[in-house]
């Protein structure tokens with residue numbers, strides 16, 4: 082998403098992995114979105130106005146570059162919201178820890194998660210689903226993945242003729258009332274009660 086936006090000015094529309102932290106999953110704790118990140122001064126401020134005392138670049142267990150920011154236990158121990166924020170008990174030596182991706186990635190992830198459930202995003206995704214359906218039809222029913230002739234000019238002509246044929250095919254289905262095929266249900270989804 083970052084490189085598509087930066088290098089091609091394209092806004093990639095797709096589902097984004099939700100945060101896996103217990104605070105987000107239980108929907109009752111302070112999740113990362115409740116914290117304010119100050120990238121310039123390399124610090125994070127919690128919902129209670131306390132700031133991190135430690136900020137360092139690190140590697141995740143999957144080898145990705147991450148930033149780990151940490152609150153001092155001296156701040157978190159007496160905090161009355163501690164149960165909602167960290168599972169570290171009172172004997173722990175570290176307070177709440179926040180793991181971030183590099184700024185550009187973090188901001189894109191945050192933005193994508195914020196718009197995930199909005200009406201605007203659902204409309205955008207419907208366009209994408211339509212495009213995916215069209216490509217799928219082109220590939221499965223019109224042999225779009227195989228060029229019959231070599232050379233870019235002929236490949237381009239083939240694509241244009243295929244697109245024209247698809248339009249006629251769809252118009253015919255529209256005019257003669259041929260119903261659309263249903264969306265395939267995967268075997269795994271079919272098991273869901």
Ligand code: SF4
Pocket residue numbers: 111127128129130131152156157158160161162163166167176177
């Ligand atoms: S537990 Fe620590 S980080 Fe969390 S709200 Fe309290 S002071 Fe802030």
